[in-house]
Amino acid sequence: MKSTVYITRKLPDEIINKLSQYFHVRMWKEENIPVPREILLKEIENIEGLICLLTDKIDEEVIRKAKQLKIISNLAVGYNNIDVQAAAKKEIIVTNTPGVLTETTADLTFALLMAAARRLVNASDSVRNGEWGAWSLMQHTGQDIFGATLGIIGLGRIGEALVKRANGFDMNVLYYNRTRKLEKEQELGIHYSELKDLLQQSDYVCLMLPYSPDVHHLIGKEELSLMKQSAILINTARGGIVDEEALYEALRNGDIWAAGLDVFEQEPIPMDHPLLSLSNVVTLPHIGSASVKTRMRMAHLAADNVVKVLYGGDAPITPVYQCVKV
Known part of the structure; x- marks a missing residue:
């Protein structure tokens, strides 16, 4: 049967x-x-x-x-x-x-990084809303990507694929992982860093680790306070890794510059979620593998x-x- x-x-x-x-x-x-x-x-x-x-x-x-x-x-x-x-x-x-889905998710992660860094959604909206006025020096200015420092938390398959994309932008890549990967350091030209140091030194912090109870709210108020004011947080892993309330406060107060989020603690994200009220957040509906x-x-x-x-x-x-x- x-x-x-x-x-x-x-x-x-x-x-x-x-x-x-x-x-x-x-x-x-x-x-x-x-x-x-x-x-x-x-x-x-x-x-x-x-x-x-x-x-x-x-x-x-x-x-x-x-x-x-x-x-x-x-x-x-x-x-x-x-x-x-x-x-x-x-x-x-x-x-x-x-x-x-490794390569496709790495593509999306880097695309989200670029969109948040260069304020692409804000700029696109200004055109669609008829707000494109006279050119001004600091209009829609963002953060540079080429030559910046990328911190990757979780060096699995997708994290390794992300490094290859970052290498094309001549980025200095740091990584934090539960176990150090010496062979990958040599192969990919990356440097191991403790979590605290990675957060302090990185211009971009990308979360690439799987969710488990021991990493719940791994990125919270204390961790966000360590990041540069010009830093950008990218999460294409799982929403529960980030304390969203702490992230909202950090973004609202200018403690970090922006965030790019493909995942959330509750999906679909509620329409009244505070993060959706911020112009320095790029939000996507969990489309990391969506090709x-x-x-x-x-x-x-x-x-x-x-x-x-x-x-x-x-x-x-x-x-x-x-x-x-x-």
């Missing part, structure tokens, strides 16, 4: 057709509306495979309801939306989609993990238990 796979968000027909060769496939067919909690709790009871998104909370309650579940395939690199320990207790495999090719690669990898486990009886391609930790 065919196993049943449930998908928590509408995926392209190409992916559904692949899965349908091997399984009965059920799917929440909305693209922009998450599957309601009550439906997820009902669906999880009688399926063998689950393909979910980062925005789906697969917690202990959901896993406890699962009677036949063998694999949770998360369509993301991060997996803090899943209670991995609860899954492990029930011998449910958890997988993610690393590697295939057509990359999103399709992610979806194929998520599907292939399910096929490997449920149809082939093999080990998954990318189990989270083998993820490299920062």
Whole structure:
């Protein structure tokens, strides 16, 4: 008998057709509306495979309801939306989609850095709003990127890819990581720095580490106070790494110059969030991996993990238990 796979968000027909060769496939067919909690709790009871998104909370309650579940395939690199320990207790495999989105996310990170540094959104808005008046010397002035110091917190795959982009701008790159990477220092021409020193010396601070409880609000009031007044904070990792209340105060008071944020503690970010009231913040709707090719690669990898486990009886391609930790 065919196993049943449930998908928590509408995926392209190409992916559904692949899965349908091997399984009965059920799917929440909305693209922009998450599957309601009550439906997820009902669906999880009688399926063998689950393909979910980062925005789906697969917690202990959901896993406890699962009677036949063998694999949770998360369509993301991060997996803090899943209670991995609860899954492990029930011998449910958890997988993610690393590697295939590295370059695309590094592209977006550097684009966000440039947009925040050169105030591109403000300048574009001024044109669209008919505010482009006479040229003036300091109009829409930003911060230089070429030759500046970039501090990377978390030197994983995406962090390493970001270094290569920074090298094209002749940036001095510092990094802080849980474990020092001597070979990468030689290979990439970067320098290890303790977190405090990195924050004090960097013109740009990019957060590139995965979320876990021990890095919750790693960047808070004290850390922001160490940064230069001209410094810019970029976060394309996870929202919970930054204390958003402290960041708002730092930006509002001019303690740091700007921020570029692709991720937030609550997603979608509430429209009354204080950060949205600031002109020195560039905000994006968690689009780090959002290129057509990359999103399709992610979806194929998520599907292939399910096929490997449920149809082939093999080990998954990318189990989270083998993820490299920062």
